[in-house]
Each structure stands twice: as structure tokens, then as C-alpha cells.
Amino acid sequence: MSPKRPTRPKTDTPDTTPVVRDTTPDTPTPPRLMPDTLIDPTLTHPAWQLPEPPVTRREMIEIYDLPAETHVRDITVQRPIGSYFLAPGLVNRLPPPDLLNGIRSAGRHAYVDLVEGGTVLIGPDTQNGMRARLSNELLASGPLLERVEGTLMWRPVLTENAPDAGTSQLFISRHRVPDDEQSTVPSKRPRLEETPWNGWSIDPQHATPGDIRVDGIQYKVIPRGDASDPIVYIKNPNHLIYDFDLLDRTLRLDPQQQPRGAIQVPPAQHWQIDPTLPFERPLTNYVSQYFPELSVTSLENVAFHQFLLANGANTATGSGLTLLRQTFNDWKAGNAHPRPQLADPLLMLPILPTSGSGAIRAIELPTPTPGGPLQRLDFDPALFRQEWLYSTTTQSAVDLKRFMATLLTRNGYAVFDPSPSNSFPALVFKRTGHDYVFFISLHRIRGRKINQTLNVDQHSASLRLHIQVGAAAAAAVIAAHATHKVVWLRGGPQTLANADDTVFIVRDGHARL
Incomplete structure (x- = not known):
């Protein structure tokens, strides 16, 4: 006999528990913030979204009937071009622009540099025009772009949706409600030539000490800091406190909303706003x-x-x-x-502490952390792959000096010619703009510690210095040391089992003299 199948329980018995309908309004669930590692770096970070001003019940809009012969066009509101900017780390990995069209090709993707700063991914739209594109789009939907003739740079195109003399205007009026004391004031769409700070005015009764009035309009001012500085900066009143994140976010998404400088003009000492952008790109x-x-x-x-x-x-x-x-x-x-x-x-680097005693000490290398303190500098081997691969195949001290010398030179430093000595590798270098001299001892590090041997014979230190870095470099170090202008560094390739390869530089307090 086959086993008996279980019977389905009857469901026609009415439930005696009364059901009460939930009439409470739905509360929207706040969006969950994703960690940066899960976000496409070509997209806009959620924290970069500028807050939209709240819309109150009083802001009522009436659209007047238009004449039948009026031509009305649909206008699609696009993201600002800043929403398409690539992260700096990605831009640095792109090949140089093509000399014919200015396009930086990376596989099947194409990128262009913009005149106003920033680099964007581009792609064709339905009319085969080139537009800024997000990485998750099939067809580009960003601003239309064109190459600036005679250069390798691109710029947004003034599209047909831009207002002109023949475009009809839509009038909007604000109706007064019973408890509203202000009268109805018709207004129209702002003109393009109006300045961004026209909407930054505040009610004079909300002004605080230090705020300024320009042409009869009251503006909020960023705290002055040094009172002797003649320049003050007006700001958008919706931007409460300008910390690093808010300023960098504003510069990425909408640089026109960054603070503007203002100065008093003699002889009347009236305030005048400088229309020049203080910053042309993110910090x-x-x-x-x-x-x-x-x-x-x-x-x-x-x-x-x-x-x-x-x-x-x-x-x-x-x-x-x-x-x-x-x-x-x-x-x-x-x-x-x-x-x-x-x-x-x-x-900017701090002097790292050492551990141990006697003639042998050790420096524990800190882990580079985004948003953490600046304790070390790291150079990304992905940006100089060929030189990095060669450096991993040799144990020569001379090759290590040449590798680090070319790296420092590409990043703006002037390096004294390395000595031919194949022991105790070190370099001496400077940078235009100040008179400090840098002395870096070079190491190949596997792990997180630098073991150092302290000089015990101070009388022979200068002699060894000439052999180690060369006569000209040694003379520069000795002269700068006399005026306390030598910065002692350690650096070189670092490889870890559970982290990316890097070329590091840290600062220590041990003089080599």
C-alpha cells in the first residue's frame, strides 16, 4: 500500500480575531547609506547630495492659460555636469588624450577633460551626439559636449533648451493664504546673466555681527578668522557650517554655489563682491x-x-x-x-616614534586610512606600473635610488644626482617654493617595521655622508642642518600579504649627522 497523503486543513473556518484597519500614515524609510567601497566611483556619493530647500504649504503655483498660438516645449532637467566627474584616483589612471580628438580611451570607454575642470565618461545619445554618461547607462543622458576647436579640451554645448529671445516665458505667482501678510508678487524665471548669489540674501533681522550689506542686500558671512584679513566671504545661507566635506562637495557638484570673496572699496568703504570663483576645482x-x-x-x-x-x-x-x-x-x-x-x-608629516633601545631601533609603519590622520605619504604603483615591475626584480641599491629619484622628480621634486655607492641607499632632494632640504633613507619593506641602526661615531658621519649621497648633496645637507632646515625621511617599496603594494614615505627624528 502507498502511504496516505496528508490532508490539507480546512480554511473556511472564519477567524474570530477582529481585524482593525491601520490608518496611520506611512512613514518613509530613510535610505540606507552604502559604504564607499560598494559605490561606483564614477557616480555621485550619496553624502555629496546638496539639501533641497523644503517646500511649504504656502508655496502655491498657478499656471495661467496660454494663447492657443503659443509654442510650448518640453524641457528635461538634467543633472549638473559635476555629477559626472570621475574620482581623482581614476583620472590619474587614464591614458593621455588623443592628439586628434582629445578623447582618453580606456578599453571600450571614452573620457574627456573639460575646460572648467573635471573629467567625465562620454557616450553617444539617440542623435549620435556625445554626452556625459554614467557608467550604468546604455545611452548617455548627461549634458551635450563638444570639443573646443584647436585644443584637447571639451565643454558643454548650449542646447536649444537654453532660453532665447523667441522663447515664451511661464509666469508663476504665489497666492496669499488667509494668514499670509505678504502680497502676491508675480515673478518669472531668472535670467542666465543673474549672479548665483542673488538668492543668498537674508532678512536683516536674522543678521549676526560680521554679516555684510551689499547694494542694500544682507548676506551671511563665513567667520573671518584673522581680523586683519581684508577679504570676507559671503555664503549661501542654506550652507550652515563650511567644513572640509561641505566645501569639497560643493566644488564637485555645483562650484557656482561656493562662497564668494568681498572687500571694502574706498573711499566710501562700501562692500563689493568679487565674481571670480575662489576655487576652480575640488580641493x-x-x-x-x-x-x-x-x-x-x-x-x-x-x-x-x-x-x-x-x-x-x-x-x-x-x-x-x-x-x-x-x-x-x-x-x-x-x-x-x-x-x-x-x-x-x-x-605636513609628523615625526614617528621609535621603539627599542641601544643602537638598534624600529619604526612601526602606520596603516594608511581614508579620513584618518596624515602620518605617511603613499604613491600608487598602478600609476607607474612599468617602473614598479622593474623595481621588484632587482635588489640593487643603485636601482632603488634611481627608482625613487625618478618617482620624486615626476612629482615635482628636484633630486641631487644619486651617488654610485651600492650601500646604505639614500637620496637628497628639494622643492621649488621653500628652502628645506629632504634626506631620505631608502628601504625595501616586507611587513610593517623599519629597523634602523643609529650612528655611534659622530666624527665619521660626515665622511660616510659624502659616499652615501655624493659631494654636492652632502654639502647641501650640512648647510641646511646648520639652520635646522633638514627634514629626515625614510621610504621605499612596501609589500604586504593582505594589502596593495605601495611606495611610502614617513618622517623620523633621527639625524644622519
Whole structure:
């Protein structure tokens, strides 16, 4: 006999438990923030989204009937071009632009550099025009782009949706509700020539000490910092506190919304706003332009530390923004830096502690952490793959010196010619803009520690220095040491079993003299 199949229980018995209908309104669930490692780096970080102003019940819109002969066109609101910018670490990995069309091809993907700064992925639209594209799109939907004639740069195209003299305008009025004291004021769409800060005005009764009035309009001002600085910065009142993240996010997504400088003009001492953008690109992009082979983590940590040094804290001040602008201008012009620690990442590094006793000490290398303290600089071998692969095949001290010398040169440093000595590899180098001299002892590190042997014979140290780095470099070190202008460093390739390969530089307090 076959086994008896179980019978399905009857379901026609009414449930005696009364059901009460839930009438409470649905509460939207806040979006879950994803870790950065799960987000496509070509997309916009969720934390970069600028807050939208809340819409209140009073903001009622009436659309008036238009004449039958009026031509109405649909206009698609696009993302700002900043939403398509690639992360600096990805841009550094792209090949140079093609000399014919300015396109940087990487496999089946095409990228272009924009005149106003930033690099975007591009692709064809339905009309075979080239538009900015997100990596998850089949057809590009971003702003239409064109190459600037005679250059390798591209720019957004002024499309037919831009307003012109023949375009009809849609009038919007705000109706007064019973408890509204303001009258109905018709308004129309802002013109393109209007300045971004036209919408930054505040009610004078909400002004605080330090806020300024320009042409009868009251503006919020970023805290001044140094009172002797004549420049103040007005800001969008929706941007409450300008820390590093808010400023960098604003520069990436909508640079027109960044603070603007203002200064008092004699003889009446009235305030005048400078229409020039204080910053042309995000802060990390400035660092990557002059230190192109730093890792993404080092770029972010250097830019953040630079912001802290300029402002004295993680809150922007007017004098701090001016210091940053001066530093970036000095980089561009090759000027001497009044504050070298703001301009050279190697001068920002702290002196690492040593452990051990006697003549043998050890330095524990810190782990590079995004958003962490700046304790080391790292250069990404993926950006100089051929040189890195060769360096891993040789144990020669001379080859190690040549490898590090070319790396430092590509990143803006002037290196004294390496000595032919094949023992105790070291280099001496400088950088335009300040008079500090860098001495770096080179190591190949497997693991996280540097073992160092301290000099015990100070009388023979200068003699060994000539052999180690060469006569010219040794003379520069001795002269700078007399004025306390030598920075003692250690660095070289580091390989770990559970981390990416890197070329590191740290600072120590042990003089080689």
C-alpha cells in the first residue's frame, strides 16, 4: 500500500480575531547609506547630495492659460555636469588624450577633460551626439559636449533648451493664504546673466555681527578668522557650517554655489563682491595636479590636513580660504611659499616614534586610512606600473635610488644626482617654493617595521655622508642642518600579504649627522 497523503486543513473556518484597519500614515524609510567601497566611483556619493530647500504649504503655483498660438516645449532637467566627474584616483589612471580628438580611451570607454575642470565618461545619445554618461547607462543622458576647436579640451554645448529671445516665458505667482501678510508678487524665471548669489540674501533681522550689506542686500558671512584679513566671504545661507566635506562637495557638484570673496572699496568703504570663483576645482584635485602619483587615500588626507592647517580647525574661516587660494596660486606660479607647511605634504608629516633601545631601533609603519590622520605619504604603483615591475626584480641599491629619484622628480621634486655607492641607499632632494632640504633613507619593506641602526661615531658621519649621497648633496645637507632646515625621511617599496603594494614615505627624528 502507498502511504496516505496528508490532508490539507480546512480554511473556511472564519477567524474570530477582529481585524482593525491601520490608518496611520506611512512613514518613509530613510535610505540606507552604502559604504564607499560598494559605490561606483564614477557616480555621485550619496553624502555629496546638496539639501533641497523644503517646500511649504504656502508655496502655491498657478499656471495661467496660454494663447492657443503659443509654442510650448518640453524641457528635461538634467543633472549638473559635476555629477559626472570621475574620482581623482581614476583620472590619474587614464591614458593621455588623443592628439586628434582629445578623447582618453580606456578599453571600450571614452573620457574627456573639460575646460572648467573635471573629467567625465562620454557616450553617444539617440542623435549620435556625445554626452556625459554614467557608467550604468546604455545611452548617455548627461549634458551635450563638444570639443573646443584647436585644443584637447571639451565643454558643454548650449542646447536649444537654453532660453532665447523667441522663447515664451511661464509666469508663476504665489497666492496669499488667509494668514499670509505678504502680497502676491508675480515673478518669472531668472535670467542666465543673474549672479548665483542673488538668492543668498537674508532678512536683516536674522543678521549676526560680521554679516555684510551689499547694494542694500544682507548676506551671511563665513567667520573671518584673522581680523586683519581684508577679504570676507559671503555664503549661501542654506550652507550652515563650511567644513572640509561641505566645501569639497560643493566644488564637485555645483562650484557656482561656493562662497564668494568681498572687500571694502574706498573711499566710501562700501562692500563689493568679487565674481571670480575662489576655487576652480575640488580641493583634492589641486593636490593631484601637483602630486600626480599619490594614492587616492593620500590625496584625500593631504587635502584635508591642508584645510585644517589653513583654518586652524575643520571649520572654514575667511582667512583660511584666502590662505588656501594663495597656496594654490603659488603652486601654479612657482612662487615662494610664506607657509611651506601648507604647500608641501612632506612638511605636513609628523615625526614617528621609535621603539627599542641601544643602537638598534624600529619604526612601526602606520596603516594608511581614508579620513584618518596624515602620518605617511603613499604613491600608487598602478600609476607607474612599468617602473614598479622593474623595481621588484632587482635588489640593487643603485636601482632603488634611481627608482625613487625618478618617482620624486615626476612629482615635482628636484633630486641631487644619486651617488654610485651600492650601500646604505639614500637620496637628497628639494622643492621649488621653500628652502628645506629632504634626506631620505631608502628601504625595501616586507611587513610593517623599519629597523634602523643609529650612528655611534659622530666624527665619521660626515665622511660616510659624502659616499652615501655624493659631494654636492652632502654639502647641501650640512648647510641646511646648520639652520635646522633638514627634514629626515625614510621610504621605499612596501609589500604586504593582505594589502596593495605601495611606495611610502614617513618622517623620523633621527639625524644622519
